[in-house]
Amino acid sequence: MVLPIVGSEEVKVTPWEAEAFVDYDRLIKVFGAKALSDEEIDLLKGLAGELHPMVRRRVFYSHRDFDVFLRMFKEGFKCALYTGRGPSGHTHVGHILPWIFTKWLQDRLGLHLFFQMTDDEKFWHDEKQELSVTNRLAYENILDLAALDLDPRKTHVIIDSEDIRYLYPIAVKVAKKITYSTQKATFGFTDSTNVGMVFYPVLQMTVAFLPSELYGEDVYVLIPAGIDQDPYWRIARDIASSLGYPKPAQIHNKLLPGLGPEGKMSSSKPETAVYTTDDPEVAKQKIMKAFTGGQPTVELQRKLGGNPDRCSIFKMYEMMFEEDDVKLQERYHACKTGNLLCGECKAELAERVSKYLIDFQRKREKARNNLSDFLLRTKFNPPKVSK
C-alpha cells in the first residue's frame, strides 16, 4: 500500500513503505526537518565523550529539536529515550540499526528508554494477520533488545494490547486534539480504513508523553527512529504544549536498503533482509545473492569500477558493519576504482554478519530467562487519570 503524505507526493517514504536510495536532502526539505549540523554534533560529543560512527557518517542525519534536547539534558532536566517496533515478523538488521545507536545513547547519557511494541497496529494493518501472532512476535522482538545489551533496568517495553492501561489515560486526551481530517491528510487514510488504524497514531504519539506522567514531572523525550515515522511526531509536537507536555525531539536515521534491487530492508521481502534469527549460513547466502552497485561483468568492473553509493552491500558496511572510518574509505575507493570485486566484498561482509549473528543469537536465547525484566509493567504503576 502506498500512502501519500501531504507535500511529499514525489518521495515514497511513509510509515509503511520507503524506497531504498532516497534523496535525503530532498526528504529533509519535504518533511521540514533540520539537517544535523556541527552545532548538535559538537554538543553531543561534549556530553557523550565521543561520537558514534552512525553520527560521524550521518546515518543519523536530520532532526527536530535535537539541540534543544541536548541542552535540556546538559542543564540537568529529566530526559528519556523513546523508540519502538511494529512486531509483524522477526527483527532484521534494518530494524536494529537505530536500536544500536539508542543503546549507545542509553549508555553514554545514562538515559531510560521507553520502547513500544505495536502488536495492535500490525494486526490492524494486515488483513490476514492474527493478534495472537503479532503479540507473540512482540515478545520475540524483546529478545533482540536484550541481545543488543540494552540495560533492562533502564529499558521499559510497552506491548500495546497488554499494557494499554499505561497509555489510555493519556491517549484519551491526545485523541481529543486530533481530527479525522488530520489523520487522513497525514497518513492517507480512506473511508475503507479500519477504525483501529484511524485510532492507532494516537497510541504511538502517547508514548512520547508517558515518561512525564510516570515521573510526575516534565520529561524531555528524544526519539531515534527512521524519518518514515516522522508524521507521528509532527502531530505529537503540534499538540504537546496544549496538553502540558514538552515537545518530543527526534533524530532521524537513514533506512538500510534491502539486498534486492529496490526498497528499504523490509519484512515483506524476506529474501532481501537479514533477520537476527536467520541461520548464519542462510544469512551468508542472502548476502552472496545481493544486488550490488557493481558492473555486469568482472572485466567491466575492473575497467569502470562499481557504484558504492547505490550498493546495498556497501551500505551494510557503512551503516553497521565497519566501525573504522579509514577502512571504510579504502573500501569505497577500491570499489570505485575497480580494484574490489563484488564477490570478494560480499564474502567479507557475509563472514562478518555470520559472526555477528552467532554472538547475537547466543545472547538472544539467553535472554528468554529474564525477558520480563524488560517489561514496563514489572517496574511502573499505570498513570492516573489527570486533568
Add this chain to the structure above:
Amino acid sequence: MVLPIVGSEEVKVTPWEAEAFVDYDRLIKVFGAKALSDEEIDLLKGLAGELHPMVRRRVFYSHRDFDVFLRMFKEGFKCALYTGRGPSGHTHVGHILPWIFTKWLQDRLGLHLFFQMTDDEKFWHDEKQELSVTNRLAYENILDLAALDLDPRKTHVIIDSEDIRYLYPIAVKVAKKITYSTQKATFGFTDSTNVGMVFYPVLQMTVAFLPSELYGEDVYVLIPAGIDQDPYWRIARDIASSLGYPKPAQIHNKLLPGLGPEGKMSSSKPETAVYTTDDPEVAKQKIMKAFTGGQPTVELQRKLGGNPDRCSIFKMYEMMFEEDDVKLQERYHACKTGNLLCGECKAELAERVSKYLIDFQRKREKARNNLSDFLLRTKFNPPKVSK
C-alpha cells in the same frame, strides 16, 4: 448537534439527541427492529413469574432477538445483562428508567449485569469537558445504581478510562472489523470529528462481548437501553459471529420526555430534568413548572380536557410513578374529560417524586462506603489476548 442516521432523516433520534414525543411505530420501522409481541411477553412472564409495568405498558416496546435471548436462558445457556451511562452530569430519572427494569431482570432471572461508564466518550463529545470531571461523575453515577438496590455481587461497573485493560484485547479485534465509512454512515461523523469519537463506538460494542471472554464460554447478552443506542448494536450484531461471539440481543425503552415543551429529558436542559441529586423541594418546583398537555385556561381544560398522550407529567406517571394500571387508566380519563386539572396532577406527582428522592438519596449516600463492590476490577481479572 444533530447527527443524521442513515435511513432516518425524518426522525431525530441519535445517541446524542432525541425528540420528546417520537412516533415509535415509525421508529421501529426506520431502525428495522421488532415490536415487542405477545410471544416474547408470555415467554418473559413464564420465566419471571410476573410482568414489570414497563413491559405491560410497552415502555419497553421493541427489541432485537429478545425471544432468542429468553429461549437461550430457558435452555440453560449462560446469559448476562449489559447497559451503561455516559457520565456527563448527575443522573436524572430518564436515565434510571431502564435501570429499574434492568434491576427487575437481574432479580427475576438471577442475571449478572455489566455496566459501562463512558467517561472517555463524554470527554470527547464536549469540547469544554475535562476527563477528570467525567471520571468523577462516573463514580457519582455508580451511587445511583446502588440506590436502585442493584446487587453489587452481580453488578460489574466498567469505567472506560480506568478499566480499559478489560476492553482493549477485545476492542482491537472489533476495531479491525469496522471501517471509517461504517462509522461515518452510522453516527454521522465528519472530517472535523476527533479520532476519540471515531474510535469510541468500538468500546461500547466491545462490552457486549466481554462476558464471553470473562467466563470463557459463549454468553448471551441482553441490552436494555433506549432505542437511541441501537446504532451501536446494529454494528455489533453484524460483526459478532465473525469474531466468534453470540449476537447481543436488545430490548428498547421509550425515552422519558423532558419537563419542557420539547425533547427527551436531557442533562443539557437541567431545568426540565429531575435529577436524583436534586433537593426534593427543587424537584417539586421543576414539576410544578412543567409543560403539560393541558389547555391554556382552567375553563378550556374543564370543557375540552387535556392531552395525556403529549404530556410530560402523564408520561412520568405512566412510565415510572404509577404502578397500578387501574389508577393510571383513571388518571388518563380524568385528564381527557377535563375532570383533572394540571395543577392537581402536578402536585400529586411532585409529592410522589419528592418522597421517592428522599428515600433514594438516603440509600445513595449510604452507598459511598461500599462503592468499590460495584467495580468490575475488584472482582474479575482482565481477559487475555486471544486468537
